[in-house]
Amino acid sequence: MRTLSLLALALPLVAGPALAQDSAANASAAGGASSEVASHLAASGVQTALAVSVVPASVAGTVSMVGGVSAAGAGVEVSRAAGNSAAAASGPLKVDDRVVVAPDPAPHVPYATPAPGPR
Amino acid sequence: MSLRRRAAWAAAVSAAATLAAAAPPALAQDSSAHAVAAHFTPEQAAAFSKQMERDLAAKGARVAMVFRAGRGRDQLPEGISYTHGAFWVYRTIKTADGQSLSGYAVYNLYAGDGKAWPTIQSRLVQDFPLDFTRGSTVNDMAVIIPSPEMQRRIIAVIDSPAYQKVHNPAYSLVANPWSRKYQNCNNFMLDVMAVAIWDTDDPERITADLKAHYKPTIVKANALLRFFGPIADKRLRTDDQSGPIRTATYESLAAFMKDNGLLQESYIFNYQP
Numbered sequence: 001m002r003t004l005s006l007l008a009l010a011l012p013l014v015a016g017p018a019l020a021q022d023s024a025a026n027a028s029a030a031g032g033a034s035s036e037v038a039s040h041l042a043a044s045g046v047q048t049a050l051a052v053s054v055v056p057a058s059v060a061g062t063v064s065m066v067g068g069v070s071a072a073g074a075g076v077e078v079s080r081a082a083g084n085s086a087a088a089a090s091g092p093l094k095v096d097d098r099v100v101v102a103p104d105p106a107p108h109v110p111y112a113t114p115a116p117g118p119r
Numbered sequence: 120m121s122l123r124r125r126a127a128w129a130a131a132v133s134a135a136a137t138l139a140a141a142a143p144p145a146l147a148q149d150s151s152a153h154a155v156a157a158h159f160t161p162e163q164a165a166a167f168s169k170q171m172e173r174d175l176a177a178k179g180a181r182v183a184m185v186f187r188a189g190r191g192r193d194q195l196p197e198g199i200s201y202t203h204g205a206f207w208v209y210r211t212i213k214t215a216d217g218q219s220l221s222g223y224a225v226y227n228l229y230a231g232d233g234k235a236w237p238t239i240q241s242r243l244v245q246d247f248p249l250d251f252t253r254g255s256t257v258n259d260m261a262v263i264i265p266s267p268e269m270q271r272r273i274i275a276v277i278d279s280p281a282y283q284k285v286h287n288p289a290y291s292l293v294a295n296p297w298s299r300k301y302q303n304c305n306n307f308m309l310d311v312m313a314v315a316i317w318d319t320d321d322p323e324r325i326t327a328d329l330k331a332h333y334k335p336t337i338v339k340a341n342a343l344l345r346f347f348g349p350i351a352d353k354r355l356r357t358d359d360q361s362g363p364i365r366t367a368t369y370e371s372l373a374a375f376m377k378d379n380g381l382l383q384e385s386y387i388f389n390y391q392p
Binding site: 049051090091098099101 | 248
């Protein structure tokens, strides 16, 4: 119960706007608040995500898109991408029971907000 | 699941629900950022998101295209059952307390809500399954699991600069996939698939290939205005259309993938109370 009370107190910090994008000093303060919230959430069993890993190279496959333009044009058959599905299939995957949340899933800075002036 | 794990799960859901309830509500009729619908309680939305994750994992899906309905079915035009789609990608998620969890991260194109950014612009935002199910107004979601070869290719595209390159921030609710002028969430997923299929990130080539192979959903204009008009404001832009109104939907994406051997399976996933 105590944990949930702490969580409730901390939630406005998660839900509210992050207004510290353009100020190093304020950004530091916001980071501290986020850490506090994250620790409360973790104590309650909810995991706050910090990062998502890139996929292992063995899974990413063979397509290299970076800046590339292939010789394929309109009307080229799609079948090349169909591949050998049976050979490439993987087995069941493991999913953790814990619910993951992002403290700031989308930017909250109003687009019309002017940049802070010089100090 | 053991009693101990059930208790831990219940505590986690409860805490997640509290967090979800604290977030500001928003309309959920389309791909708007921060969409929260009143259909599910936060606890139910958390459970639904985890049910979907487990189902995908059991099928060995490293990436899937998942679709939700942000408006009731009686408020959607004929032939359109879902209003927002995104890639769910199996990832290792690093948590604030230093753990590594296995689960899905969600890769969205979100239109602005008019507060964080304009409604006629979109951004690419990665969030998590709970964020997705909170915006659902019905008890089901649609799923497209690409063939394993396509899964590998799509993940490679998502992790490459091509993912950003094919994003067009000019947003329309009914963007035409045969035109480059506007884009919505489903058109974006289609473009990412096109990069994976044809091995090109050239927008002109992608558009030409889609015209040759992809058959969009035709939306009846009367239905469009009747259903979307009252709420659509600036987002209902149709000046990229010539003739019938074409757009990408779950239905036409699934048909395209099935017809071309790119599909492992597509299905409707129901919430299990």
